[in-house]
Amino acid sequence: AQSVSQHNHHVILSEAASLELGCNYSYGGTVNLFWYVQYPGQHLQLLLKYFSGDPLVKGIKGFEAEFIKSKFSFNLRKPSVQWSDTAEYFCAAPRAGSYQLTFGKGTKLSVIP
Amino acid sequence: DSGVTQTPKHLITATGQRVTLRCSPRSGDLSVYWYQQSLDQGLQFLIQYYNGEERAKGNILERFSAQQFPDLHSELNLSSLELGDSALYFCASSAPGDYNSPLHFGNGTRLTVT
Secondary structure, three states: OHHHOOOOEEEEEOOOOOOOOOEEEOOOOOOOEEEEEEEOOOOEEEEEEEEEOOOOOHHHHHEEEEHHHOOOOOEEEOOOOOOOHEEEEEEEEEOOOOOOOOOOOEEEEEEOO | OOOOOEEEOOOEEEOOOOEEEEEEEOOOOOOEEEEEEEEEOOEEEEEEEEEOOOEEEEEOOEEEEEEEEEOOOOEEEEOOOOOOHOOOEEEEEOOOOOOOOOOOEEOOOOEEOO
């Protein structure tokens, strides 16, 4: 993938609501996709990754993402969010043939108790 | 804990000054990446080193430079600082030899230029 875009800048949800954060990538050969999370005041942590195989990827803390090739999308989902999910979420993909990760602008998720 | 160590945690300095940010990668990781995170630009890749050699360059200004030492720690040098350089600077490392290895990030250095 050459570029990654996240269209939601800030999402506000109540606890127990379902979450879906959008991520679109531009085609660039082999597709490897990542979701990272940054909790307030902390470093980025890997949530999940897709390389090949089953397009539905399960990550940590109940998150999952679905790779839809026809839509160039890799949306992040969680059936029921908790207050502790309040964080910023970044979609990322490496440039073709490199380790350099390109990140989306990020989506801030605020979960209201 | 990601295993990537960055120092200092916070840095406050004046315009025109020069600072050095330090990063120790996870044990066994040969690659070190530097990223700048600011409110307006998001996460921007600056530069990557692999086993002491520069591997890739991103949006790094000419006033900025980096190096990776034989013990694999890395330093990012920022000179002639401007107000706009205020940001969070992250270092990350990854395992060698695999494009699919995820990045492991340090806690970052928050630079404030006054």
